[in-house]
Amino acid sequence: MEKIILHLDMNSYFATVEQQANPLLRGKPVGVCAYLSERGCIIAASREAKLQGVSTGMRVFAARQICPKIVLVENDPPKYRFVSKSIFSLLKKVSDEVEIYSIDEAFIDLTGLVKDYQTAENIARRLKVEIKECVGSWLTCSVGIAPTRWLAKFASEEKKPDGLTVIRREDLKTIFTNRPLQHAWGIASKLEKRLKSIGIYTLGDLQKASAFYLKENLGMYGYYLWCHVNGIEVERVDTTRGNLPKSIGHSYCVPQQTTDKKYLQGIMAKLALRAASRMRSFGMQTNKIMCGFSYVYHGGVWHSWRLPVALYNSSDIVRESARIFSHSIEQKVRLIAVSLRNLTPISNQLSLFANQILNTNLTQAIDKLNQRYGEFTILPGSVLPFTSYAPDRIGFRKSVMLENIEQ
Amino acid sequence: MHQKIDEPIEVEVVFLRSRIIPRSFSWKNIIYRIKNLGLVHDAFVGREKVYYFSVSDGVNFFKLCLHTNSLQWRLEEIYNEG
Secondary structure, eight states: OEEEEEEEEETTTHHHHHHOOGGGGGGGGHHHHHSSSSTTTTEEEEEEEEHTTOOOTOOHHHHHHHTOOEEEEEEEEEEHHHHHHHHHHHHHHOOEEEEEEETTEEEEETTBBBBSSHHHHHHHHHHHHHHHIIIIITTTEEEEEEHHHEEEEEEESSSSOOOOOEGGGGGGGGGTOOGGGGGSOOOOHHHHHHHTTTTOOHHHHHHOOOOOHHHHHHTTHHHHHHHHHHTOOSOOOOOOTTSSOEEEEHHHHHHHHEEHHHHHHHHHHHHHHHHHHHHHHTTTTEEEEEEEEEEEESSSSEEEEEEEEEOSSHHHHHHHGGGGGGGGOSOEEEEEEEEEEEEOOOOOOOOSSHHHHHHHHHHHHHHHHHHHHHHTOOOGGGGGTTTTTTTTOSSOOOOOOOOHOOO | OEEEEEOOOEEEEEEEEEEEEEEEEEEETEEEEEOEEEEEEEETTTTTTEEEEEOOOSSEEEEEEETTTTTTTEEEEEEEEO
16 A cells, blocks of 8 residues: 655744744744854744745854844743644644654654545645644644655655645656755755765756665665655654653753863753753663763864763763863863763662662652752752753754653 | 743633633733733643743733742733834
8 A cells, every 4th residue: 555644844933933922023034042142043033034044053143134123032942842732732633643753843644544645635734724723823834745754754845834745656757857965854965975976966866876876885874865765665654753762962052152161060060960850751771971062163072981880860970971071171162962872761670889779869859859849949059050051942853752742 | 122021910811612811911000901812831830830821912922921839920021122
């Protein structure tokens, strides 16, 4: 049976939600920022701002230069999570084969539910109307319908905003002809260079190339790219995505670019505490840590290491993450990050060491208090000067933990 | 221009079709009539659920919040084009 996959992508999501909430912003160029300082980044631009050249990742001062009338809004994660939850609940009324891909994207496997693409289109149109009626009249989405997951996402990107694009199997003969490589999901500038170096200049070339040739030159990823543009499914709609994380981490662009180790250690500790708390909320422990910092100009220090024993307690994780600062800081730092990896379910085996049991009990008690009264109600004294740093954010990661939506 | 406020207010609401709809509120002895309810969302602060109402009187935007433990209304934020 031919698969029919739908991909839904909310348009200029954070900015549109802000315009939905505040009607005075509708029709105006809006930039949602992580921080409202001049060096802060635009993390989402409204359609009106994009038309004037504002793009995601642009610094606030640069956005103001090209769009002096831009209205800057500090991002509000609880608002976006709530709206996402409302939207995804509408999708789940259509089918339970829903993969929440990110805060503003989802796949629905309509195979077996619909008999043809026309019915799938009707479902897509109805979803668009329901989102406007039930969630917010200013919200729009682009939808793609195709026989594979990859093609459905490619289709949704064809028309923005408020698009609806269907790619049928017979369209594959023509749809990629002369299309630039970077139009494809999964091909950015580095991979484009590599593809061009082996004689592949367009998506049409990629489609006609030999799968064996691509695998020889680019490994399995090259083979998967060939499958994608030839309409061969390599990844099904994963309804379990987001149930349990493979890793949990946080990064932060420090407002004060500095070489001050104590300052950076304090912020790293806060990131580690947050990551540890989230990890424990899933009932998990970590067997590997990755952390580091990036300099303002080039380079940085990044390391990952396996842990001799799995870690669970905040104090242990903070101590481990601080090891990165045994390296010298040669330039001013702009970004620090920590990631807890190789997560496994918490072992119920008791430690032999009394202080470890005490630490675990203390960690659990602190978690309970923070859950009741708010994050960082109880925190180590060394982190106290940094409570206003690294606030709650929605990351750009693509696998979204359901808890991030259901908070 | 956005301004953080965080002050208590008095709010007149209507309960309609399982929704709470603010109709007007009083802040610093001025009564603001709400013409548009843009969005309602909730969030947990610790274990307390707080409801946020994004409203406008046509000239200003207000973010109101209702703390469910204390049933207190507060004005969180204002935006106007002045």
